[in-house]
Amino acid sequence: MSFLSVLFTLLIEQVRPLSPRNVVYRGYQRYVNSLGNQLNAGERVQGKVAWLLAVLPWVLVSVVIHYFLRDISIAAAWVWDVAVLYLTMGFRQFSHAVTEIVEALRVGDLDRARVLLTDWRGDSAVEYNGSEIAKVAIEEGLIKSHRHVFGVIFWFLILPGPSGAVLYRLSGILDQRWGSRSQEDYGDFGKFAQKVFRYLDWIPVRLTAMSFAVAGDFEDAVYCWRSQATTWMDPEQGVVLASGAGALGVRLGETLHHNGTVSFRPELGLGDDADVNTMTSAVGMVWRALVLWMFILGLITVARWVGV
DSSP states (O other), X not given: OHHHHXXXXXXXXXXXXXXXXXXXXXXXXXXXXXXXXXXXXXXHHHHHHHHHHHHHHHHHHHHHHHHHHHXXXXXXXXXXXXXXXXXXXXXXXXXXXXXXXXXXXXXXXXXXXXXXXXXXXXXXXXXXXXXXXXXXXXXXXXXXXXXXXXXXXXXXXXXXXXXXXXXXXXXXXXXXXXXXXXHHHHTTTXXXXXXXXXXXXXXXXXXXXHHHHHHSOHHHHXXXXXXXGGGSSSHHHHHHHHHHHHHHTEEEESOEEETTEEEOOOEEEOSEEOOHHHHHHHHHHHXXXXXXXXXXXXXXXXXXXXXX
């Protein structure tokens, strides 16, 4: 049932991708903002309470509805699981965004590519040159493919019903909204959200990195993972980015032109500078990694059926 749920969700998303600014996401953002405004006084304990209120009710609702529907009909529970996965996953959000930027770069329309990248990331890209656009788009794509696809699938398989997908996805949102805020702005309010997501993401990050290694240049991916990941600003993201860069044979990180200055970042990967071709290769690598996951999940499903 889990295999079919993930497969049908991916197929539906290919036909009708969900907008990252859909009504459910916007509603949840307003709810999270309201909790932050009412409870945030810069203390860790307030962050714990806010996290529990922001995550646990929806996790419980998802699993209660799943078991309620399963008592009525397995098919109804399956439809519910697919619906929740559709809301929590987002493979097309990654691949479609990269494809649009690739098309703009191929025709030399840097201004449009900058606008597309800015809209996708939520951070200005107006000063990036072509190579920087390609580099940052690959970085963003690798991280989003992990958080919106592989991490969601992992926890969907681990916890009952769709509760794992909800837990992981909402925890990731809170990590970005609260955990990544500076201490000057948020105090210790976001520390709990950051810590919980690090625990939830520890295994999925490494499975994603290993999948990229298998889907690309395995030796270089493992070498970059082991030697470069810890140098990145966020070492957990560094695992995914270093492995992906090594698997692609491209250099990520390094310098960026931003806010009138040049920011220096650690180098990740080996080989050539990022360009349109490596962006296309990155999409292909993520596809191969996803096929690998589905193949393994399919084998496990068949083995269970045969065992029964």
